[in-house]
Amino acid sequence: MRQDLPIADASGGFSYAEDGQDSSCRSTERVTVTMSDAIKIELTGRIDSGNAEEVKKDLLSRAGDDRDTPVILDAQDLEYISSAGLRAILQLRKDHEQLTIINVSPEVYDIFDMTGFTQMMEIHRAYKEVSIEGCEVIGKGANGTIYRIDKDNVVKVFNNSDALEEIEHEREVAKLALILGIPTAISYDVVRVGDTYGSVFELLNARSFSTILATEPDKLDWCVNEYVDLLRKIHSTVVPEGKLPDMKETALDWAKFTSEYLPEEEGSKLRALVEAVPHNDHMIHGDYHTKNVELTDEEVLLIDMDTLAVGDPVFELGSMFNAFIGFSEYDHNKILEFQGFDYETAAKFWDKVLKAYAGTDDPDVIKGIEDKAKIVGYTRLIRRSIRRKGLETEDGKAEIELWKGELISLLDKVDSLAI
Amino acid sequence: MTIEKTRNDGDFLVKVSGRLDTTTAPELERELEDGLQGVTKLTIDFSDLEYISSAGLRVLLRAQRMMNNQGEMIVRGVNDIVKEIFEVTGFTDILTIE
Numbered sequence: 297m298r299q300d301l302p303i304a305d306a307s308g309g310f311s312y313a314e315d316g317q318d319s320s321c322r323s324t325e326r327v328t329v330t331m332s333d334a335i336k337i338e339l340t341g342r343i344d345s346g347n348a349e350e351v352k353k354d355l356l357s358r359a360g361d362d363r364d365t366p367v368i369l370d371a372q373d374l375e376y377i378s379s380a381g382l383r384a385i386l387q388l389r390k391d392h393e394q395l396t397i398i399n400v401s402p403e404v405y406d407i408f409d410m411t412g413f414t415q416m417m418e419i420h421r422a423y424k425e426v427s428i429e430g431c432e433v434i435g436k437g438a439n440g441t442i443y444r445i446d447k448d449n450v451v452k453v454f455n456n457s458d459a460l461e462e463i464e465h466e467r468e469v470a471k472l473a474l475i476l477g478i479p480t481a482i483s484y485d486v487v488r489v490g491d492t493y494g495s496v497f498e499l500l501n502a503r504s505f506s507t508i509l510a511t512e513p514d515k516l517d518w519c520v521n522e523y524v525d526l527l528r529k530i531h532s533t534v535v536p537e538g539k540l541p542d543m544k545e546t547a548l549d550w551a552k553f554t555s556e557y558l559p560e561e562e563g564s565k566l567r568a569l570v571e572a573v574p575h576n577d578h579m580i581h582g583d584y585h586t587k588n589v590e591l592t593d594e595e596v597l598l599i600d601m602d603t604l605a606v607g608d609p610v611f612e613l614g615s616m617f618n619a620f621i622g623f624s625e626y627d628h629n630k631i632l633e634f635q636g637f638d639y640e641t642a643a644k645f646w647d648k649v650l651k652a653y654a655g656t657d658d659p660d661v662i663k664g665i666e667d668k669a670k671i672v673g674y675t676r677l678i679r680r681s682i683r684r685k686g687l688e689t690e691d692g693k694a695e696i697e698l699w700k701g702e703l704i705s706l707l708d709k710v711d712s713l714a715i
Numbered sequence: 716m717t718i719e720k721t722r723n724d725g726d727f728l729v730k731v732s733g734r735l736d737t738t739t740a741p742e743l744e745r746e747l748e749d750g751l752q753g754v755t756k757l758t759i760d761f762s763d764l765e766y767i768s769s770a771g772l773r774v775l776l777r778a779q780r781m782m783n784n785q786g787e788m789i790v791r792g793v794n795d796i797v798k799e800i801f802e803v804t805g806f807t808d809i810l811t812i813e
Contacts, residue, residue: 448768471804474769474773474804475776475809477773477780479769479770479773481769482768482769482800482803484803498768498769592737592770593737594738594740594741595737595770
């Protein structure tokens with residue numbers, strides 16, 4: 297058994313120091329502990345009546361006397377545990393109520409499950425290992441690569457080995473959306489792929505709407521209709537309370553940040569406008585641009601669900617405005633890089649989408665909705681750019697000034713954001 | 716995919732065999748749309764179903780919603796592969812599986 301040195305990071309997640317066999321260095325390592333800390337102990341081989349007493353003593357001494365210290369048992373190399381072994385764990389739990397067992401194999405999980413341990417304490421299964429050796433690469437994005445692992449399934453392997461929390465989040469919200477009737481791919485499992493993690497999805501034989509708009513311009517009107525139909529479906533879906541984050545909270549953060557860079561009057565009006573948006577329990581996708589809408593054989597599907605939230609449609613329209621217009625307003629070439637179609641196509645698409653979504657061609661109504669969306673959009677863009685050191689380059693500064701000018705003039709005439 | 720239908724007053728038995736995926740799901744959808752009027756008990760027999768994709772799950776979801784308003788729906792004969800899909804997607808909580 298080896299004991300790792302646990303160091304909790306500021307976000308509350310655990311990370312482990314390389315090797316902590318020498319307990320004398322613990323006090324120095326613990327200087328970095330900011331929130332809670334945990335002791336991690338590995339369980340190995342077989343634990344049965346032959347060695348249970350020894351294991352128990354070992355566990356108790358390693359876990360230490362501090363009852364408040366959470367203990368994590370890593371069962372990755374645990375092959376079998378008998379009732380005597382289970383009693384040793386119960387003994388440990390008497391002193392350390394915050395006991396978690398991780399990386400449990402299916403066989404050992406069955407034992408924990410049958411004996412009721414899974415009801416008593418937090419027990420996590422080990423992630424299945426998937427090999428991508430020789431698998432066909434069917435897609436590559438900024439975050440990772442998609443491999444086909446068999447006839448019906450793909451695995452999206454993440455570049456960042458710390459992405460586990462995000463992967464689990466995306467999987468959870470994708471599952472929720474599917475149950476609520478949103479057409480999206482089944483997310484089967486989170487798996488281990490070498491040193492990193494992946495998410496297993498059903499294989500979609502699909503093309504994104506960005507690709508269709510870029511290669512078949514005559515399908516623009518068809519795309520508008522399908523895209524708006526799906527958008528309406530998302531926005532008419534009621535989400536049970538607490539299942540998804542509230543977009544208004546996120547938008548308030550943007551407003552607080554960006555208002556610091558605006559004249560005082562407009563800055564406080566911006567915060568007040570976002571503050572005044574009523575709570576809304578309908579779903580929004582949060583990143584609804586044409587790369588995230590795909591056409592399969594018969595159906596239009598939504599992907600990239602990690603930004604799913606609840607809130608007023610204005611927050612959705614704000615991010616859509618950015619994707620088609622705002623983001624490339626200063627440098628029109630950006631859209632070509634990002635979406636594969638040009639700025640004129642994007643502007644035409646955005647205009648038609650707004651009209652179809654609003655169900656009217658009335659220019660005043662459309663302008664009213666667009667102005668609200670722009671306020672949300674510019675607020676977000678300015679923050680994003682400043683945080684990415686946009687103020688440190690000439691082009692960046694000019695771009696931010698353009699957005700700021702637009703935002704200030706909109707704030708002078710718009711009196712509510714909700715749609 | 717093949718669909719066999721047996722109607723007996725308010726009882727409607729639909730046996731789906733083969734693969735229920737994006738290419739075949741619309742056909743089942745049409746059959747259910749056309750056939751559910753007056754049905755108080757819908758039984759879907761999956762004993763010869765090999766695979767179900769998200770498109771298939773959505774057809775079940777819509778059928779379940781319709782049947783919530785007019786009676787009951789039962790899914791039976793589910794094999795291990797399909798059962799696992801129901802489990803990981805949370806459909807075991809929505810459907811009545813026998």
